[in-house]
Amino acid sequence: MDYHRKTCESEELYSGTDKDAMIVRFEKNGETQMTEFLVTHFIKNHEAVEKVSVRTAYGVLASVVGIFCNVFLFGMKLILGLVLHSVSVTADAFNNLSDAGSSIISFIGVKMAEKPADEEHPFGHGRMEYIAALIVAFLVMEVGFTFLKDSFSKIWHPETLHFQAISITILLLSIGVKLWLGVFNRKLGEKIQSKVMMAVFADSMGDVITTSATILSLIVYGLTGVNIDAFVGLGVALVVMWAGFSIAKDTLEPLIGEAVDPEIYEKIKKYVEKYEGIVGTHDLIVHNYGPNRSMASIHAEVPNDVNIETSHEIIDRIEREAMEELGIFLVIHMDPIETKDQQVLMIRGQVEELLKKLDPDSSIHDLRVVNGEEQINIIFDMVVPFRYSDEVKERLQYELIDGLQKIDPRYQCVITVEHSYVSAQEAETPKMGENEK
């Protein structure tokens, strides 16, 4: 979800130049066939992207192709540089050799992420992939920074440009290879939701932009004799640094711990609620330990008049089957809930209805009723969005209590306010008690 948004963002980055148009044209040609050829020939079972072994195969393919492309460019430019006695072409060759670095890092990351869980890392090594992506992001920033430095020094000490057909040819060849490599990584990255491949995509596009800028200033110089090299470089450097920064931000999110994707939230919730004997769920928390490796906890509501051993048996079965079917290590906490007592059902209905009117973005769960001599105590948890300030939370509680006391002055509320772990959760009232299985 979030992933896709980020992808679009980095694409926007490159509009302004004619990169988007280039990518589109590129994809319509033989490039798609080439990607399909590589995927079908080198990845066994390539549709089963949720399997760790298949993911790894994708990662290995992408990095090997990346290493190959860069080493190819290196060899080509080195030979040309030596034959032509051109220092700049030779230097450019070594630049490509260092570009192979991000592919090597991605290869190591993918390989390390594949390692199964062990004594020291019982949650597996899936997060290694995020760390690899972070390192590539820093490499992208470094490219931008170097370009920035060079551009500044060119502003103070302008260099004479040499408009040579051979250097333009080499630069164009570089752009072609890098463009293909970038699109290839983006395709595979989208397919297996890989942050490191999206980082390599941005890395390649950074190279495409910097090289295009060099060609542009060479052409402008050739036609008009005006040297715009340094100023074009300055703008390009900032764009590339920003691209690196946004990848770093994007890959840091799962490392810091991010909110549950609403889609995954719904999937787990529905999965647990489909079992006979589970009345409802709330308080889902998901911890991500790398692509396709998650640990989660959820509260399951069970009728309070069912034997605790019976409910526990169901819950144990759900935990086991969630592991087998969803690949999620799920821990379920059991909440007994009233399903028959008319007074409790009525009060729960009143609270839910009132809250829905006051604030449809909030919800309640775990409601209990304790009858006292002169008062009726209503105890429940209220889930509010993260964005609410303490003031808003307090006012909402006050209005809720006030409204309930207007219904029945004996009502006394004990409210625990909590936050949801789902990102921008759809407003949803937990269907407690009466939902049909």
Ligand SMILES: [Zn+2]
């Ligand atoms: Zn609960």
Ligand SMILES: [Zn+2]
């Ligand atoms: Zn148990």
